[in-house]
Amino acid sequence: MSWIHSVFVLFLILRWCITGESSPVVTNDSGAPMEKTEREALYSAIQGFVGDSWNGSDLYPDPCGWTPIQGVSCDLHDDLWYVTDLTLGLVHENSLSCNASLKIKPELFELKHLKSLTFFNCFTSPTTISKEDWINLGSNLESLEFRSNPGLIGELPETIGSLTKLKSLVVLENGFNGKLPTNLCGLSSLKRLVLAGNLFTGTIPNCFNGFKELLILDLSRNSLSGTLPLSIGEMVSLLKLDLSNNRLEGKLPRELGFLKNLTLLDLRNNRISGGLSKNVENIRSLTDLVLSGNPMCNSSDDVMVKMKWENMGNLVNLDLSKMGLRGEIPFGLTKLKRLRFLGLNDNDLTGTVPSKELETLPCLGALYINGNNLTGELRFSRKFYEKMGTRFKASKNPNLCMYESQEYVTPLGLKPCKMMMKGNLVIKQTWSNLKKEESSSSMGVMVTRHVLSNGFMWDLLLELSLIVLLLN
Ligand SMILES: *[C@@H]1O[C@H](CO)[C@@H](O)[C@H](O)[C@H]1NC(C)=O
Ligand SMILES: *[C@@H]1O[C@H](CO)[C@@H](O)[C@H](O)[C@H]1NC(C)=O
Ligand SMILES: *[C@@H]1O[C@H](CO)[C@@H](O)[C@H](O)[C@H]1NC(C)=O
Numbered sequence: 001m002s003w004i005h006s007v008f009v010l011f012l013i014l015r016w017c018i019t020g021e022s023s024p025v026v027t028n029d030s031g032a033p034m035e036k037t038e039r040e041a042l043y044s045a046i047q048g049f050v051g052d053s054w055n056g057s058d059l060y061p062d063p064c065g066w067t068p069i070q071g072v073s074c075d076l077h078d079d080l081w082y083v084t085d086l087t088l089g090l091v092h093e094n095s096l097s098c099n100a101s102l103k104i105k106p107e108l109f110e111l112k113h114l115k116s117l118t119f120f121n122c123f124t125s126p127t128t129i130s131k132e133d134w135i136n137l138g139s140n141l142e143s144l145e146f147r148s149n150p151g152l153i154g155e156l157p158e159t160i161g162s163l164t165k166l167k168s169l170v171v172l173e174n175g176f177n178g179k180l181p182t183n184l185c186g187l188s189s190l191k192r193l194v195l196a197g198n199l200f201t202g203t204i205p206n207c208f209n210g211f212k213e214l215l216i217l218d219l220s221r222n223s224l225s226g227t228l229p230l231s232i233g234e235m236v237s238l239l240k241l242d243l244s245n246n247r248l249e250g251k252l253p254r255e256l257g258f259l260k261n262l263t264l265l266d267l268r269n270n271r272i273s274g275g276l277s278k279n280v281e282n283i284r285s286l287t288d289l290v291l292s293g294n295p296m297c298n299s300s301d302d303v304m305v306k307m308k309w310e311n312m313g314n315l316v317n318l319d320l321s322k323m324g325l326r327g328e329i330p331f332g333l334t335k336l337k338r339l340r341f342l343g344l345n346d347n348d349l350t351g352t353v354p355s356k357e358l359e360t361l362p363c364l365g366a367l368y369i370n371g372n373n374l375t376g377e378l379r380f381s382r383k384f385y386e387k388m389g390t391r392f393k394a395s396k397n398p399n400l401c402m403y404e405s406q407e408y409v410t411p412l413g414l415k416p417c418k419m420m421m422k423g424n425l426v427i428k429q430t431w432s433n434l435k436k437e438e439s440s441s442s443m444g445v446m447v448t449r450h451v452l453s454n455g456f457m458w459d460l461l462l463e464l465s466l467i468v469l470l471l472n
């Protein structure tokens with residue numbers, strides 16, 4: 001091994017002699033050949049983050065060779081080693097943890113072969129990132145990540161928009177605020193753009209037409225406002241679109257339906273209104289559709305309920321809670337064989353629950369229909385309730401009831417549908433929202449006659465004990 005190295009070093013020396021190159025190369029019999037400036041820049045950059053007491057040349061004399069630094073990777077270019085990946089911050093136990101009073105040294109931007117630069121759990125005290133310098137990394141940087149740095153504040157430097165080789169820009173859970181720099185749109189090689197969990201405000205720039213290769217767009221958990229730009233429909237490759245937990249408003253653009261490869265659409269907790277345009281139901285690839293917490297059904301037409309849900313046969317997670325949904329539970333939902341999660345809670349749904357059909361969905365593992373105005377009785381089997389456990393909720397439906405025998409097995413917060421056979425007559429009792437019409441006493445039994453709002457008459461017996469007496 002070492003003789004190979006020696007030959008290699010000899011070869012390099014010979015080459016410099018022959019070509020007369022005067023590169024300031026540090027050679028070492030047992031180390032990886034590296035430009036002195038590159039090595040010094042690496043030490044200095046890291047020292048800025050870790051603290052002055054960290055002495056790189058002492059601890060790691062051969063950073064691309066036999067004394068690797070945790071979080072640093074190197075690669076060969078023209079027979080010399082250069083730093084290509086740098087991760088600063090507590091990723092692993094023995095990684096380079098950042099000093100509370102860190103400095104971003106200019107030497108960081110001399111590492112021009114960097115392909116990947118990550119700051120994780122690094123900035124804790126308030127720091128702004130200056131605009132300058134980033135351009136220096138433009139020729140190679142493919143991945144830039146700021147993750148979980150609560151100390152990073154101020155605006156995202158717009159010079160990041162000059163890193164045109166970027167394939168992945170992740171700015172996740174930091175303290176950045178201000179508007180999204182519009183020149184981000186120039187990053188046409190991006191496959192992943194994540195700006196989630198910051199304090200960004202303002203509107204989403206209408207310039208997504210450049211993002212033909214983007215697969216993931218996540219702007220969730222900010223304070224972005226305004227409407228969704230129309231150009232969103234031009235990101236033809238998009239797989240995941242997460243704009244949840246912002247203040248977006250207005251109607252969804254029809255153009256959303258152009259995203260034929262989309263698998264996730266998460267718009268929860270915004271102020272989006274005006275329903276879902278028909279061509280969203282044509283995105284057959286969708287597996288996750290989360291629209292909860294938007295006043296989407298505040299108009300009089302029940303677009304959402306009338307949608308052909310059965311067309312979206314790949315749906316696995318469907319959350320339509322807290323949207324003001326009106327009308328009956330769309331029957332098309334019972335055709336979605338892959339459904340695992342169905343959230344319909346806290347709407348204004350009426351009518352009966354298609355229990356039998358929902359129970360046949362083979363994968364269903366969570367069903368929330370609580371907080372509506374559903375009526376009639378639940379006809380799920382006991383096995384179903386046992387399978388679902390707390391992942392089934394139906395409470396807060398004043399006119400919904402369940403079999404008495406099941407009430408004890410599954411405390412769902414529902415009233416029992418008291419049933420008894422009296423001759424051939426089935427007498428049912430539903431409890432609230434019934435108009436009390438008259439009450440009479442006969443044979444010592446309180447018989448109350450109630451009329452449902454739809455005019456259907458029920459005889460209701462309030463005292464179960466007396467009913468039992470009657471039968472005897
Ligand atoms: C070469 O490596 C040795 C360790 O084997 C180290 O002591 C020495 O300082 C290195 N020389 C140079 C020029 O870096
Ligand atoms: C943090 O940086 C300061 C100043 O450079 C230094 O005195 C201190 O030792 C550093 N802390 C650690 C844990 O290295
Ligand atoms: C690191 O230590 C060496 C001696 O071990 C010393 O010459 C050098 O100045 C130190 N560098 C820093 C930046 O403290």
Ligand SMILES: *[C@@H]1O[C@H](CO)[C@@H](O)[C@H](O)[C@H]1NC(C)=O
Pocket residue numbers: 236237238260261
């Ligand atoms: C959509 O996905 C298919 C199958 O994965 C792929 O062949 C096609 O290129 C994708 N379309 C776009 C525009 O990326």
Ligand SMILES: *[C@@H]1O[C@H](CO)[C@@H](O)[C@H](O)[C@H]1NC(C)=O
Pocket residue numbers: 250273274295298299300
């Ligand atoms: C629905 O909400 C939008 C936006 O909040 C509003 O402009 C519109 O008037 C509302 N429509 C109805 C019928 O309430």
Ligand SMILES: *[C@@H]1O[C@H](CO)[C@@H](O)[C@H](O)[C@H]1NC(C)=O
Pocket residue numbers: 350373375399433453
């Ligand atoms: C629930 O639905 C009934 C009709 O089934 C209706 O009379 C009642 O007003 C509704 N309650 C609420 C809170 O919407």
